[in-house]
Amino acid sequence: MAFVEMRDGEPPEAIVSRFRAAVTRNGILKAHKDRRFFRSKGEKARIAARRSARRRRRSGM
8 A cells, every 4th residue: 555644844736746656656556457357367378478578579689
């Protein structure tokens, strides 16, 4: 769970900005979007293979 503590004299916009950054860093939204719909094990494996192939192509191997 992402949380931020208020600093003395910090404007609300800065708090919201820090919270959004913490949520992004922790991968909370990405995990939520991944779990939004059911995916079979086979489909997860195909997606992982595509991601892996793309990483290999990008790294030049």
